[in-house]
Amino acid sequence: MRKYKLSITLAALTAVVISACAPNAVGGGGTTATSESATELSLVGFAVPKGAHDEAQRAFAQTDAGSGTTWSSSYGASGDQSRAVANGLGADLVHFSLEGDVTRLVDEGLVAEDWNSGEHAGIVSDxxxxxxxxxxxxxxxxxxxxxxxxxxxxxxxxxxxxxxxxxxxxxxxxxxxxxxxxxxxxxxxxxxxxxxxxxxxxxxxxxxxxxxxxxxxxxxxxxxxxxxxxxxxxxxxxxxxxxxxLIENPAAVTVDAKPEAKAYLDFLFSPDGQQIFASKGFRPIDPSITVDNVEGANDPANPFPxxxxxxxxxxxxxxxxxxxxxxxxxxxxxxxxxxxxxxx
CATH class of the missing domain: 3.40.190.10 (Periplasmic binding protein-like II)
Structure with a gap:
């Protein structure tokens, strides 16, 4: 427990792959990169954090670790997305609603068994x-x-x-x-x-x-x-x-992921990454992170009662x-x- 106390059909898989390949890859300027040095990463996740990831991916591309990265992404219902990856949909990083949707990929040998061994037990968003x-x-x-x-x-x-x-x-x-x-x-x-x-x-x-x-x-x-x-x-x-x-959403890199995917996951755990997620309404996984203003919250100055x-x-x-x-x-x-x- 972390310290925060408290056979998909071929047609369906094809639909998900089409979604994954849709032109929503983002780089530092929010557009698809064409440089030979660009590294394209793939993210498969549940639908809700798309806005947060879009912004986080742009910010990550401005860092040394993320320079030149672009993304192709597929978003949908968490269980469906997990089953799609298990049935062949490629992913460097997965971000799901439930722990079981990650452990399904562990059982398939697609995610390492120690994916949740870090400080936050693999939980990226609350x-x-x-x-x-x-x-x-x-x-x-x-x-x-x-x-x-x-x-x-x-x-x-x-x-x-x-x-x-x-x-x-x-x-x-x-x-x-x-x-x-x-x-x-x-x-x-x-x-x-x-x-x-x-x-x-x-x-x-x-x-x-x-x-x-x-x-x-x-x-x-x-x-x-x-x-x-x-x-x-x-x-x-x-x-x-x-x-x-308390809702706790896990993320993990796959065993064949490019190194930049792990760097991006580390960025999501960082205060900068958590601030981006907070700006989209997620509660920081580290309660010591101060969030001053969140547009759309009942009380933007005290967004997470x-x-x-x-x-x-x-x-x-x-x-x-x-x-x-x-x-x-x-x-x-x-x-x-x-x-x-x-x-x-």
Whole structure:
């Protein structure tokens, strides 16, 4: 635990490869480099941190270690992206929502077993689960307990494809435990929760798009996704619940990665890299890093308020192995509920 206490089809793979090869490679000036000395690196990641990586890659290209680097990138739902890499999509660096999406590549021999042995255990970005509501909060939503009201419709990604969905669902379930409820109460909550779901898009980014297009009353999201959407002109409110879940997103280089990819990963861990991610709404992985102003936050001068109770996967749920078996496996609680209610 880190010191921060607390067969994809050929058609689908082809689609991902096309995305990976799309013309979004960036260098020092934000354009594709053509110099023979340029080093093109490939990043495969979950959808949410694209804006942060775009800026970080430009900044990295201005350093000695990153001089001449350009990027081709593929972004999508975390589980889908991990499976694509396992099935042949090339990557120098992966950045996923869930630890299991990296360990899948460890099992395939594509990422080293010691990928998480460093100071931050491979975690590059932090966030918390928040509740996004319509401007002015017309349904008067204040916390997780309101999501099981009969007048609330929820938008959250599908846990079958999206890592952010799993964080969201665990945040909701954990709120029941924090209020003194037992596992039976948590199960009852999740049944009503899934009954109230209006849409289960494929990724966190798709969920934001569905909500901003008019679906649902509440979007469960990463805090950083809510902040970035507001930076990009979306006009909604978001609530950091008093009880919420710390979201920890891992990144790793692949075993055949170019050396510059490891240098870029080191840059992301650095204060400069973390400041860039903070500017896009991510909480710094090192709490000693001071963030003065974040556009789009509820309070730009104090963008990352401390929840009264901040739960973690390890301390609250016993780690991802236990979580996946209990909630998201073939016989897991969430899998069963989704099948019974018909929300899949």
């Amino acid at each position: 966030s918390v689960a928040v509740l996004v509501v319509r401007k002015g909060n017309p349904k008067n939503v204040t916390g997780w307990e309101d999501l099981v009201r009969d007048d609330i419709q929820i938008v959250t990604p599908n846990p079958g494809s999206s890592g952010s969905a799993r964080w969201n669902i665990l945040g909701a379930y954990g709120s029941v435990l924090a209020a003194g409820g037992d596992e039976a109460a948590g199960e009852e909550y999740l049944r009503v929760f899934f009954t109230n779901i209006a849409a289960l898009p494929g990724s966190g980014r798709d969920a934001t798009t569905a909500f901003t297009s008019g679906t649902g009353d509440v979007l469960i999201s990463y805090e950083n996704e809510a902040i970035l959407a507001r930076q990009n002109g979306e006009d909604f409110d978001y609530i950091v619940p008093e009880v919420t879940l 401390t929840p009264r109770v901040l739960q973690t996967i390890d301390e609250t749920f016993g780690g991802w192995d236990a979580v996946n078996k209990k909630f998201f496996g073939d016989d897991g609680l969430v899998t069963q509920i989704q099948t019974e209610i018909g929300k899949q």
